[in-house]
Amino acid sequence: MLKEFKEFAMRGNVVDLAVGFILGGAFSTIVRSLVNDILMPPLGLLLGGVDFANLFITLGDAEYESLVEAQEAGAATINYGLFINNVIAFLILAFALFLIIKGMNSMKKKQEEVPAEAPPPPREQVLLEEIRDLLARK
Numbered sequence: 001m002l003k004e005f006k007e008f009a010m011r012g013n014v015v016d017l018a019v020g021f022i023l024g025g026a027f028s029t030i031v032r033s034l035v036n037d038i039l040m041p042p043l044g045l046l047l048g049g050v051d052f053a054n055l056f057i058t059l060g061d062a063e064y065e066s067l068v069e070a071q072e073a074g075a076a077t078i079n080y081g082l083f084i085n086n087v088i089a090f091l092i093l094a095f096a097l098f099l100i101i102k103g104m105n106s107m108k109k110k111q112e113e114v115p116a117e118a119p120p121p122p123r124e125q126v127l128l129e130e131i132r133d134l135l136a137r138k
Contacts, residue, residue: 028093035089055081 036053044050056067057078064070070077121129 027096028089031093031096032089035085035092039088040085052081052084055079055084 040052044052054067056070057080058064058070059076059078062075064073064075067077067079
């Protein structure tokens, strides 16, 4: 059973999937940083100085100045600003994956369009053709 598991785990598809999963996680971190650290601050500034990460609704009577303050107090909150950040990160990630898959599909399509060269005829056929040609000349 251990041998079968080792054979399964070492198949190309499983290893490729693992590599893709790890790279996807790293890429997701980069996209999240792009959204939180580069895109959202200027967007918040354009919208009147709104910090999306600090948009929340407290589910209670208490008022808090920031999300961190509410979380430290243990208040129940709906963090719709963080949700907006995550939706934007998802859209960027989905678009990047779309572009990657579209590129891979176009490369695959180009490979399929290239006609394969006909294989050379078998040696017996070549010899028979030579014999036929010699007999036709006589």
